Amino acid sequence: MSIRWLTASDRPLLRAATLANMNWCGLRFTFDDLDQSEDLAHYYSDFPREDDFGMLDEAAGDVRAVAWLVFFSAEHPGYGFVEETIPELSITTFDGFRVQGIGERLLRGIIAAAAERGMPGISLSVEDGNRARSLYSRSGFQVVGRSGDSDTMLLRLATS
Ligand SMILES: CC(C)(COP(=O)(O)OP(=O)(O)OC[C@H]1O[C@@H](n2cnc3c(N)ncnc32)[C@H](O)[C@@H]1OP(=O)(O)O)[C@@H](O)C(=O)NCCC(=O)NCCS
Known part of the structure; x- marks a missing residue:
């Protein structure tokens, strides 16, 4: 198993992950839907801009x-927008690798990396019914807002 930082060449991967996130409860969106919606495409189309960053977990040639x-x-806010100084998290464990602790380990890693970079917090959006909510709650995220069928959650990070 190895962890590496993301680069612009990983945009196709982020596009696939965004599709998986939008379809967490079944097939609702296609790649075309994503690409044609600025609100969805901006999760991957220009990554990484300025201070954006991310990481992936791979093992035996598979991105997990x-x-x-x-x-x-x-x-142009994301669904989990809180403020411009706070980045929004997207996280995906691909089908076949879920519920093995991989997502939680990666989440801990990206939280630590954001704290090291002095970011004041991390926000996210989670739809009603998504079991990811309990993962976020036990990682310290708290509900700070509501948008449609989703809660906006925020993890505040200690800044020095
Ligand atoms: C949410 C997600 C990233 C979690 O990654 P993971 O590697 O499966 O998670 P881990 O094995 O590290 O941790 C398991 C936790 O994931 C959460 N979880 C999310 N979806 C789950 C599912 N279908 N089944 C079981 N647990 C799920 C639970 O909080 C679970 O902890 P719990 O069993 O104590 O409730 C992953 O399930 C995923 O990509 N799901 C589909 C896309 C998605 O919903 N993305 C998040 C959008 S907000």
Whole structure:
């Protein structure tokens, strides 16, 4: 198993992960839907801009999971937008590798990396019914808002 940082060449992977996230409860979106929606495509199309970063877990040639942080603007917010200084988390463990502790380990890694970089927090959006919510709660994320059928959650990080 190895962990590495993401680069712009990983955008196709982030596109696939975004599709998996949007389809967490069944087939609702296609790649075309993502690409044609600025609100969805901006999770991967320009990654990494400025301070965006992310990491992936791979083993035996398979990418098993990916987690990444994107800074959005108030003019073009993500679904889990809180403020411009706080990046939004996306995390995906790919089918076949779920519920083996891989996502939680990667989440711990990206939280530690964001703290090391002095980021004041991490936000996310989680839809009602998604069991990822308990993973986020026990990792310290708290509900700070509501948008449609989703909660916005925020993890505050200690800044020195
Ligand atoms: C959410 C996700 C990233 C978690 O990664 P993972 O590697 O499966 O998670 P881990 O094995 O490290 O941890 C298991 C935890 O994941 C959460 N979880 C999310 N979906 C789950 C599922 N279908 N089955 C079981 N646990 C799930 C639970 O909190 C679980 O902990 P619990 O058993 O104590 O409740 C992964 O399941 C996934 O990619 N799901 C589909 C896309 C998605 O929902 N992304 C998040 C959008 S907000």
